[in-house]
Amino acid sequence: MNWRVLAGGAAISVPLVALLAAGFGRDPKLRSNALEGRPAPAFTLQTLDGEPFSLDEARGAPVVVNFWSTWCQPCKIEHPVLMSAAESYGPNGVHFVAVLYQDDASKARAFLNRAGSHWPTLEDPGGRTAIAYGVAGVPETFFIDKTGTIIRKVAGPVSQEIMVTTLEQML
Amino acid sequence: MIPELGRAAVLIGLAACSIGAVTGMWAGKTGRADAWNWTRYAAFVFAGAIAVAVGLMQAALIGHDYSVKYVAEVGSNETPLTFTIVSLWSSLDGSILLWALILALWAAAFAWKMKDEHPEHAPWALGTILTIGIFFTFLVSGIANPFERVPNPLENGPGPNPLLQNHILMIIHPPTLYLGYVGMTAPFGMACAALFSGNMSTAWARAIRRWMLVPWTCLTVGIILGGWWSYEVLGWGGYWAWDPVENASFMPWLTATAFIHSSMVMERKEHLKGWSITLVMASFLLTLLGTFMTRSGVFNSVHSFTQSPIGPVFLGFLGVCLVACVILLAARIDSLSPPTKKLEGPWSREVAFLGNNLLFTAFTFTVLLGTVYPLLNEVMTDVQISVGEPYFNRMSVPICLGILFLMGVGPALPWGRTEPGVLMQRLGVPTATALAIAIGGYAAGIREPLALMTFSLSGFAGAVTLRELTEPGRQRAQALGEPLPKALIHTWKTGHRRAGGYIVHLGVVFIAVAIAASSVYRSEAEMTIREGSTKSFMGYDITYTGTERLDEPHRWSRVARFDIQKNGSPLGQAEPRLNHYKKMNQAIGTPTVMSGLDEDLYLSLVQVDTEGKMASLSIVVEPLVWWLWFGGGVMLLGSIISGWPTRRRKDAA
Numbered sequence: 080m081n082w083r084v085l086a087g088g089a090a091i092s093v094p095l096v097a098l099l100a101a102g103f104g105r106d107p108k109l110r111s112n113a114l115e116g117r118p119a120p121a122f123t124l125q126t127l128d129g130e131p132f133s134l135d136e137a138r139g140a141p142v143v144v145n146f147w148s149t150w151c152q153p154c155k156i157e158h159p160v161l162m163s164a165a166e167s168y169g170p171n172g173v174h175f176v177a178v179l180y181q182d183d184a185s186k187a188r189a190f191l192n193r194a195g196s197h198w199p200t201l202e203d204p205g206g207r208t209a210i211a212y213g214v215a216g217v218p219e220t221f222f223i224d225k226t227g228t229i230i231r232k233v234a235g236p237v238s239q240e241i242m243v244t245t246l247e248q249m250l
Numbered sequence: 251m252i253p254e255l256g257r258a259a260v261l262i263g264l265a266a267c268s269i270g271a272v273t274g275m276w277a278g279k280t281g282r283a284d285a286w287n288w289t290r291y292a293a294f295v296f297a298g299a300i301a302v303a304v305g306l307m308q309a310a311l312i313g314h315d316y317s318v319k320y321v322a323e324v325g326s327n328e329t330p331l332t333f334t335i336v337s338l339w340s341s342l343d344g345s346i347l348l349w350a351l352i353l354a355l356w357a358a359a360f361a362w363k364m365k366d367e368h369p370e371h372a373p374w375a376l377g378t379i380l381t382i383g384i385f386f387t388f389l390v391s392g393i394a395n396p397f398e399r400v401p402n403p404l405e406n407g408p409g410p411n412p413l414l415q416n417h418i419l420m421i422i423h424p425p426t427l428y429l430g431y432v433g434m435t436a437p438f439g440m441a442c443a444a445l446f447s448g449n450m451s452t453a454w455a456r457a458i459r460r461w462m463l464v465p466w467t468c469l470t471v472g473i474i475l476g477g478w479w480s481y482e483v484l485g486w487g488g489y490w491a492w493d494p495v496e497n498a499s500f501m502p503w504l505t506a507t508a509f510i511h512s513s514m515v516m517e518r519k520e521h522l523k524g525w526s527i528t529l530v531m532a533s534f535l536l537t538l539l540g541t542f543m544t545r546s547g548v549f550n551s552v553h554s555f556t557q558s559p560i561g562p563v564f565l566g567f568l569g570v571c572l573v574a575c576v577i578l579l580a581a582r583i584d585s586l587s588p589p590t591k592k593l594e595g596p597w598s599r600e601v602a603f604l605g606n607n608l609l610f611t612a613f614t615f616t617v618l619l620g621t622v623y624p625l626l627n628e629v630m631t632d633v634q635i636s637v638g639e640p641y642f643n644r645m646s647v648p649i650c651l652g653i654l655f656l657m658g659v660g661p662a663l664p665w666g667r668t669e670p671g672v673l674m675q676r677l678g679v680p681t682a683t684a685l686a687i688a689i690g691g692y693a694a695g696i697r698e699p700l701a702l703m704t705f706s707l708s709g710f711a712g713a714v715t716l717r718e719l720t721e722p723g724r725q726r727a728q729a730l731g732e733p734l735p736k737a738l739i740h741t742w743k744t745g746h747r748r749a750g751g752y753i754v755h756l757g758v759v760f761i762a763v764a765i766a767a768s769s770v771y772r773s774e775a776e777m778t779i780r781e782g783s784t785k786s787f788m789g790y791d792i793t794y795t796g797t798e799r800l801d802e803p804h805r806w807s808r809v810a811r812f813d814i815q816k817n818g819s820p821l822g823q824a825e826p827r828l829n830h831y832k833k834m835n836q837a838i839g840t841p842t843v844m845s846g847l848d849e850d851l852y853l854s855l856v857q858v859d860t861e862g863k864m865a866s867l868s869i870v871v872e873p874l875v876w877w878l879w880f881g882g883g884v885m886l887l888g889s890i891i892s893g894w895p896t897r898r899r900k901d902a903a
Contacts, residue, residue: 081580084524088576096569098622099542100562101629150639156486159776159856159866181638194776215624216638239857 114232119144119223120211124201127184127191132199134227137174141249142223145175145237146209148182149190151217157236158194164242165197173246178203180217224249252318256306256397263299263354264387266292267380270357274377278446286373290361293376296383297358300351304338307347307396311337316403320344320396326409328803333415339424340410342560343396348425349541350386352432357383360436360461368457374446375439382435385567393559409804412831412838419479427472427499431537433465434502437509438534441527445582455517455526459510460893462530466506467889473499474882485839485854487774487870489878492642497621498540501614505533508610515600518665524583525607531575532614538568543621597668602660609652616645651703654762657755658684658711661718680713704766712759719752742891750892757888760881767874768850774870776856779812781863788871790851791815792824797862805831807840810855810865814844826855826867849873 119142123133134142145161147154165175175198179187184202191200203209212221215234222231222245231245270292277285310318311325311334324337324344339345357379364372390396414420440458444450476496477489490496509529512522542564620641662676687709688702696702722745723738730737742749775787779794786792793813800807807829814821824842831838841854852870859865 081583084583085576085580088572088579092569092572092576095622096565096572098626098629099565099568102625148638150643153486155774155776156854156856156868159778159868163857181640 114213114221114229117229118227119221119229120208122201122208122211124178124203124208126199126201127179127188130199132176132201134176134223137176138227139225140172140174141225141246142174142176143246144212144221144223145177146180146212146214146217146219147177148180148217149186150182151180153236154218155190155194157218157220160237160239160242162195162197163239164246168246168250169197171250173249174198176201178208180209180214181206222246222249252306252310252315253397253399256303256310256318257391257395259299259303259306260350260387260391260395260397263296263303263350264384264391266295266299267354267357267383267387270296271377271380271384274373274380276377277373278377278443281369281373286369289373289376289380290365293354293357293361293380296380296387297354300347300354300387303390303397304347304351307338307344308335311335314407316405316407317400318396319398319400320347322400322403322407324410325407326804327406329409329415330804332418332421333410336414336421337410339428340414343390343394345424345428346386346394346560347390347396348428349432350383350390352425352428353379353383353386353435356433356436360439368454370447370449371440371443371454371457374443375436378439378442379435382438389560389563393563409831412805412829415804416829416838416840417479417483419475419482423472423475423479426468426475430465430467430469430472431499431502431540433468434462434506434530434534434537436465437462437530441530442578444527444586445578448582448585450516450523450586452517452520455513458530459513459517462506462509462513462533463889463893466503466510467886467893469499469503469506470889471882471886473503474879474885478879478882481875482841482843485841485868487772487841487852487854487868487872489875492617492620492639494621495540495544497617498536498543501617501621502533502536502540504610504614504617505529505536508607508614509533511603511606511610515603519600521600522604522607523586524579527583528579529607531579535568535572535575536614538564538571542568597663597673599660599663599665602656602663606653606656606660609649609656613646613649613653616649617642620645647700650762651707654704654707654711654758657758658707658714661752661755662714676717677714679717680710683713684710698770701766701770704762708759708763708766712756715752715755715759719749746894746896747892750888750890750894753888753891754885755888757881757884757886760877760884764874764877764881768872768878772870772872774868776866776868778864778866781865787869789817790821790869790871791818792853792867792869794865795823797858797865800827805829808855808858810858810867812853812865812867814851816851821851824851824853826853828855828858845876847876850875 119134121134123131123135126132134144143161143164145157147157149155161175161177165173169175177196177198177200179200179202187200201208212219218236220233220237221229222233224230230249233241270289273285273292274289276282277289307318307320309315310321312331314321314325314327316322316325320341320343324341325334329337337344339348357376360372360376360379364376409415437458440454440461444454444458473496476499480491481487481489506529509526512526512529515522516526542561658680659677662673662680664672684706688706691702691705696705719742720738722741723734726732726741727734727737732740773788777785777787777792779785779792781794781796784791784793791814793815795811795813797808797810800809807827809825809827812824812826814824821844824844826842827840829838829840839854839856841852844851844853850870850872852872854868856866856868
């Protein structure tokens with residue numbers, strides 16, 4: 080028996096299997112609902128232009144928080160949906176906020192200059208806000224109602240239909 | 251009737267497989283010819299029984315027999331015939347049935363091919379393959395039984411997952427990938443056989459290499475087809491996203507590639523035996539891990555199936571296999587004869603292979619860590635967070651550049667000791683090529699260091715490969731006075747293994763260039779165009795000419811038509827669409843890809859307003875994407891040439 084091989088094999092396989100076993104009972108699809116019905120974690124971050132933005136400022140109005148990045152292709156597909164929603168619902172008092180996820184501010188600025196935006200985009204150093212919201216990938220969008228409660232979380236790009244029905248529900 | 255017949259066929263398969271597993275091990279232990287024959291017959295019966303089961307399932311799917319559970323889950327009267335057939339692998343239970351079929355076919359192929367070959371290893375190996383078969387057949391007969399009878403069958407079903415019925419590639423991508431995945435069982439069997447028998451002869455090394463080459467080729471093609479599928483279907487103009495399931499297919503590919511190289515050292519220098527065996531075992535275990543990831547519902551991905559009771563059972567099996575491999579390796583590795591020849595270095599072919607193996611192993615661990623990290627983080631902190639593409643790109647780019655470099659240096663180095671003069675002679679032209687590409691590229695305005703390095707190293711590797719492909723022919727032509735083409739073909743025929751390997755390298759060069767060019771020089775835009783008006787992007791003029799609603803039995807689609815001109819000359823009409831499937835809330839797009847030799851124009855429809863006057867598009871222009879698929883074809887060609895069976899000469903017994 081070669082004990083070195085045995086120890087090496089055990090060192091790799093035991094933690095791996097233990098980890099996978101611990102993953103059971105955690106449905107990644109249901110996970111997205113864990114925050115629904117809970118108060119939205121507060122944050123104060125800086126916009127790409129260096130202005131401070133706090134979620135508290137928007138209290139009393141519905142807020143859409145969108146986590147995105149320029150390396151995420153589905154985010155770009157989602158962008159026009161956010162644009163048209165912000166155009167139609169912004170005047171009705173819905174706040175739209177984007178949080179940049181693991182990305183450079185310069186890249187985001189370049190993208191937004193081309194594609195346009197009607198909302199502040201916030202930098203999230205160290206990904207603290209993303210962690211507070213349990214972001215597992217981008218895009219993820221949180222719909223927060225007037226009382227500051229998350230009423231819906233969408234993982235992946237939000238479709239036009241879901242955007243409109245959720246916004247109507249919040250107003 | 252089909253539920254009962256199908257179940258019966260599966261049970262016959264399970265019985266045959268179990269008998270074969272026992273007799274195989276027995277034949278390995280005792281060397282008895284009759285036991286070996288029984289094992290082979292068992293493998294044939296296993297394959298036949300599962301083939302019948304799959305045939306019955308197809309009959310049920312095509313005949314819309316909703317009393318069969320699987321048909322009730324994925325069938326629908328409106329789905330076109332092709333996609334009805336394909337829906338065998340559109341959901342969990344069916345895909346495991348397909349898995350069992352492919353495993354049974356591999357077992358039968360092994361039994362047929364190895365009838366009179368490698369008597370010391372073949373019985374152990376087939377016994378191992380059939381033991382793995384027991385598990386999958388057990389799944390099909392029990393918790394993943396697709397043939398379960400539905401008590402009160404409905405008249406119609408929901409139809410398969412819309413994403414999977416959107417493109418023709420869905421017909422060939424999964425089976426090819428499965429052939430590769432499941433095929434890893436065959437070299438795994440041979441690896442276990444070497445440990446059981448304590449014999450690792452050169453003949454064994456050659457045989458296991460061949461049994462690895464075939465599934466490796468399937469896996470390569472499967473992965474590239476998967477990339478092509480996501481490019482053509484998913485609508486964001488990308489072919490790789492480091493999705494857990496993409497990673498799951500990539501990891502065994504990495505270890506298998508490492509093995510294909512280390513096996514050459516094993517064959518020539520009798521070094522790296524234990525290491526090569528570990529790589530084969532790792533490749534097999536990683537396919538199990540990959541399957542677990544897709545089937546368990548633990549990982550979130552485009553590919554993941556619904557949660558099912560299979561997860562824990564599968565994890566149990568993975569754990570048992572892991573433990574068995576580690577114990578077998580630890581118990582038997584010292585019984586393998588130590589290397590007789592010394593490694594010479596540092597400038598030798600075998601040292602280059604060693605470097606290659608280190609890089610491939612590091613790559614595997616990098617991908618593994620990035621894939622399981624979200625889960626680790628969640629278990630520790632209860633918050634799942636993705637490491638995202640930046641991690642994978644940052645880590646993999648230097649490794650890939652290193653591999654590209656070694657792909658150039660390795661083949662130029664001779665086995666054993668290298669004289670400095672030889673190195674100069676062999677690397678002179680390639681180095682000049684690399685420098686010329688770097689300087690030329692810089693002069694032509696390529697400023698991205700990554701792109702510049704990739705192009706330059708690709709030129710280096712490409713030049714070395716071409717030299718290695720043509721040098722023997724050139725020498726022969728000179729020595730014998732033969733015309734060059736004849737001499738070349740002769741050397742390629744006699745050295746087909748070597749020539750095929752180098753052709754695979756050429757394919758990799760194409761792919762490296764394609765990936766660098768298409769990711770660094772990709773331009774994209776989002777635009778909304780009013781009917782009848784034109785917008786321009788990167789030299790393309792895009793005119794929105796109108797929209798139409800198309801109704802099909804299983805879906806309706808919104809098609810938007812665009813006239814495309816490139817630099818003023820018409821290129822054709824693009825018709826990206828949004829498809830709405832029954833019983834699905836989300837629209838799924840079909841992008842239009844207009845491929846050219848230099849670049850692709852990629853249009854996906856985001857939205858059309860209710861009157862059809864305004865269409866929003868996402869537009870991507872990516873250079874050299876076409877090279878990626880072409881490179882995949884070259885890799886396939888090279889592997890076929892390399893793995894083509896050599897006719898054994900009668901006199902060379």
